Amino acid sequence: xxxxxxxxxxxxxxxxxxxxxxxxxxxxxxxxxxxxxxxxxxxxxxxxxxxxxxxxxxxxxxxxxxxxxxxxxxxxxxxxxxxxxxxxxxxxxxxxxxxxxxxxxxxxxxxxxxxxxxxxxxxxxxxxxxxxxxxxxxxxxxxxxxxxxxxxxxxxxxxxxxxxxxxxxxxxxxxxxxxxxxxxxxxxxxxxxxxxxxxxxxxxxxxxxxxxxxxxxxxxxxxxxxxxxxxxxxxxxxxxxxxxxxxxxxxxxxxxxxxxxxxxxxxxxxxxxxxxxxxxxxxxxxxxxxxxxxxxxxxxxxxxxxxxxxxxxxxxxxxxxxxxxxxxxxxxxxxxxx
Amino acid sequence: xxxxxxxxxxxxxxxxxxxxxxxxxxxxxxxxxxxxxxxxxxxxxxxxxxxxxxxxxxxxxxxxxxxxxxxxxxxxxxxxxxxxxxxxxxxxxxxxxxxxxxxxxxxxxxxxxxxxxxxxxxxxxxxxxxxxxxxxxxxxxxxxxxxxxxxxxxxxxxxxxxxxxxxxxxxxxxxxxxxxxxxxxxxxxxxxxxxxxxxxxxxxxxxxxxxxxxxxxxxxxxxxxxxxxxxxxxxxxxxxxxxxxxxxxxxxxxxxxxxxxxxxxxxxxxxxxxxxxxxxxxxxxxxxxxxxxxxxxxxxx
Numbered sequence: 001x002x003x004x005x006x007x008x009x010x011x012x013x014x015x016x017x018x019x020x021x022x023x024x025x026x027x028x029x030x031x032x033x034x035x036x037x038x039x040x041x042x043x044x045x046x047x048x049x050x051x052x053x054x055x056x057x058x059x060x061x062x063x064x065x066x067x068x069x070x071x072x073x074x075x076x077x078x079x080x081x082x083x084x085x086x087x088x089x090x091x092x093x094x095x096x097x098x099x100x101x102x103x104x105x106x107x108x109x110x111x112x113x114x115x116x117x118x119x120x121x122x123x124x125x126x127x128x129x130x131x132x133x134x135x136x137x138x139x140x141x142x143x144x145x146x147x148x149x150x151x152x153x154x155x156x157x158x159x160x161x162x163x164x165x166x167x168x169x170x171x172x173x174x175x176x177x178x179x180x181x182x183x184x185x186x187x188x189x190x191x192x193x194x195x196x197x198x199x200x201x202x203x204x205x206x207x208x209x210x211x212x213x214x215x216x217x218x219x220x221x222x223x224x225x226x227x228x229x230x231x232x233x234x235x236x237x238x239x240x241x242x243x244x245x246x247x248x249x250x251x252x253x254x255x256x257x258x259x260x261x262x263x264x265x266x267x268x269x270x271x272x273x274x275x276x277x278x279x280x281x282x283x284x285x286x287x288x289x290x291x292x293x294x295x296x297x298x299x300x301x302x303x304x305x306x307x308x309x310x311x312x313x314x315x316x317x318x319x320x321x322x323x324x325x326x327x328x329x330x331x332x333x334x335x336x337x338x
Numbered sequence: 339x340x341x342x343x344x345x346x347x348x349x350x351x352x353x354x355x356x357x358x359x360x361x362x363x364x365x366x367x368x369x370x371x372x373x374x375x376x377x378x379x380x381x382x383x384x385x386x387x388x389x390x391x392x393x394x395x396x397x398x399x400x401x402x403x404x405x406x407x408x409x410x411x412x413x414x415x416x417x418x419x420x421x422x423x424x425x426x427x428x429x430x431x432x433x434x435x436x437x438x439x440x441x442x443x444x445x446x447x448x449x450x451x452x453x454x455x456x457x458x459x460x461x462x463x464x465x466x467x468x469x470x471x472x473x474x475x476x477x478x479x480x481x482x483x484x485x486x487x488x489x490x491x492x493x494x495x496x497x498x499x500x501x502x503x504x505x506x507x508x509x510x511x512x513x514x515x516x517x518x519x520x521x522x523x524x525x526x527x528x529x530x531x532x533x534x535x536x537x538x539x540x541x542x543x544x545x546x547x548x549x550x551x552x553x554x555x556x557x558x559x560x561x562x563x564x565x566x567x568x569x570x571x572x573x574x575x576x577x578x579x580x581x582x583x584x585x586x587x588x589x590x591x592x593x594x595x596x597x598x599x600x601x602x603x604x605x606x607x608x609x610x611x612x613x614x615x616x617x618x619x620x621x622x623x624x625x626x627x628x629x630x631x632x633x634x635x636x637x638x639x
Binding site: 059062064089092093096097099101104105106107108109110115118119122123152165168171172 | 364531532533535536537538539540541542546550551554555
C-alpha cells in the first residue's frame with residue numbers, strides 16, 4: 001500500500017542576523033532533513049521538546065513557510081511552488097490545519113458561521129451552501145448550530161472555540177488534518193472530549209491525522225504511529241506500542257521516563273533529562289543529542305548516526321543499535337569522559 | 339402524557355433562552371456602550387449642533403457675516419441687536435462665528451478624512467506585505483517625521499501658495515505619515531495572528547485575506563487615532579489661516595478671525611477670545627469623543 005502523504009528530506013534554515021550586504025550571518029536549522037510517510041486513515045503523532053521543529057514542520061507542510069528543500073507528495077503527486085510540481089493551492093484543499101491558540105486562530109470580528117463558511121467560499125461554493133455546510137459541521141463537532149452560528153469567538157469557551165476550529169478545517173473537506181498542539185491549551189476534561197471528537201470525526205470522514213504535541217500521554221492515546229523529533233531531526237519513529245514499550249533512542253527513553261506514572265509502585269527511577277536543548281544556531285556535531293546523552297562516546301560527537309531499523313517499522317538513529325553500520329566502532333571506543 | 343408535555347415545554351424554554359442569548363454584532367455592542375457614556379453623548383450632541391448651525395448658518399444668522407458698519411465697531415458682548423458684540427469692522431460676531439464654522443469644521447475634518455483613507459491604505463500594504471515594500475513606504479513617511487507638524491504644514495502651504503485647497507492639501511500631507519504608521523503597526527500585529535495563517539491555509543489570496551480578515555481588525559484602532567487628530571488639524575488649520583496661508587478675508591473662519599481680532603485684544607478682550615473658544619470647544623469634544631470611542635471598542639475577550 002502506498003502512503004497517502006510522503007515527506008522526503010524536508011529542510012528549513014532560518015537566517016539570523018544580516019551582514020552589511022544583507023547576507024545572513026547565521027542560520028537556525030529549524031527542520032533538518034525530516035522524512036516520513038503516513039498511510040490513509042492512520043494518525044501520526046509527532047513529539048518532542050519545544051523548539052524541536054514540530055510546528056515548523058507543520059507549517060512547511062502547509063507551505064505557510066516555504067521549505068528550502070524537500071519533497072511533499074500526496075498519493076504520489078508532488079506539490080510545491082517550483083515548476084513541474086502541482087500547485088500549493090491544490091495541496092491546501094487536501095490538507096488543513098488546526099492551531100494551538102484557539103482564540104488567535106479565529107477572526108474576532110467574524111461570527112462563527114462566517115469563519116467556517118469562509119474557506120469553502122474561496123473554493124467556489126455559494127454563500128448559501130457554505131452557510132448550510134457550516135451549520136451541519138457545527139452539529140458534527142457537537143455545537144448546537146441554532147445557538148452558535150451568530151456568536152463571536154470571545155463569547156465561547158476554549159473547548160468550544162477549538163471545536164469551531166476543527167469544523168473550520170473540515171469545511172474544505174480535506175483528507176489530511178494537521179493538529180498542531182490542538183488540545184494542549186485545553187484543560188484535561190475538555191481535552192478528553194475533544195480527543196474523542198477527533199476520533200469520531202476521523203471515522204466518519206475517513207481522515208488522516210498528523211498530531212503534533214509535547215504531551216506523551218495524549219500522543220499515545222490518539223496515535224497509530226509516533227515520530228520523535230530532536231533539534232529539527234527525527235531520532236526515532238515507529239508504531240505506538242512498540243515505541244512506547246521498547247524505546248530505542250536514549251532521548252525517547254528520557255522523554256518517556258519523564259512522564260509521571262499514574263501508580264505509585266510503578267514510579268520510575270530513571271535519570272531525568274538534564275539541561276536545555278542546545279542552541280539550534282550551532283547544533284552539536286555528530287549526533288545532536290550527544291551532549292545530553294549518558295551513553296555518548298567519541299563517535300557520537302564526530303559522526304551522525306544513520307537511521308536504522310529496530311524491529312519491523314520501528315527505527316531510530318543511534319549507534320547503540322546493533323543494526324547500525326557503525327555499531328562496532330561505538331563498542332570499541334572508550335566512553336567520553338564528562 | 340403530562341410528563342411528556344412538560345419536558346417538551348421545558349426544552350422549548352431552554353432553547354428559547356439559548357436563542358435569546360445570541361449576541362448582537364460587534365459594532366452594535368460598541369454603539370450601545372458608546373451611547374451609555376454621558377461624556378461621549380454630550381460631546382456628540384455639541385458637535386452635531388455645531389455642524390448643523392454651520393450648515394444652516396445662512397438661514398440662522400441674524401446678519402450678513404461680511405457686512406458691517408464702522409459706527410458700531412467693537413461693540414461689547416450683550417449689545418442690543420448684537421448679542422456677541424461686533425468685530426473690528428463692525429460685523430456681527432454671532433453671524434461670523436456661525437458662518438466661520440463651515441470653513442473651520444471642513445478644514446478640521448476633510449484633511450483627516452483624506453489622510454485616513456490614504457494613510458490606512460499605505461499602512462495596510464506596508465504592514466501586510468512587509469519586506470522591501472514596508473521599508474519603502476515606512477522610510478518615506480519617516481522623512482516627514484523629521485519636521486514638526488506645524489512647521490511642515492506651514493512649509494508645504496507656503497510652497498503651494500495661500501488658499502483653501504492648498505491648505506487642505508498641506509494638512510492632508512501632514513497627517514498621512516502618522517496615520518500610516520499606526521495602520522502599519524496594527525496590521526503587522528494582526529498579520530501574524532493564526533487566523534490569517536488559517537485563511538491562507540484555506541486557499542485565500544492576499545486581497546481576500548486583507549478584505550475579510552485584516553481590514554476589519556485594523557480600521558477600528560486607526561479610526562480612533564484619526565478622530566483624535568481632528569482637533570490637532572483644526573488648530574493647525576486655524577494656525578494657517580492666522581498666518582494668512584489658509585482662507586482669505588473677508589471669508590469668516592475661526593483661525594482668521596482670531597488673527598484679525600488680535601489687535602483689538604486690549605479694547606474688547608472677550609470678543610477677541612470668542613473664535614478661540616469655539617476652536618477649543620470643538621477640539622475638546624473631538625478628543626473626548628475619541629476617548630469614549632476607544633473605551634467603547636475595548637471589549638474584553
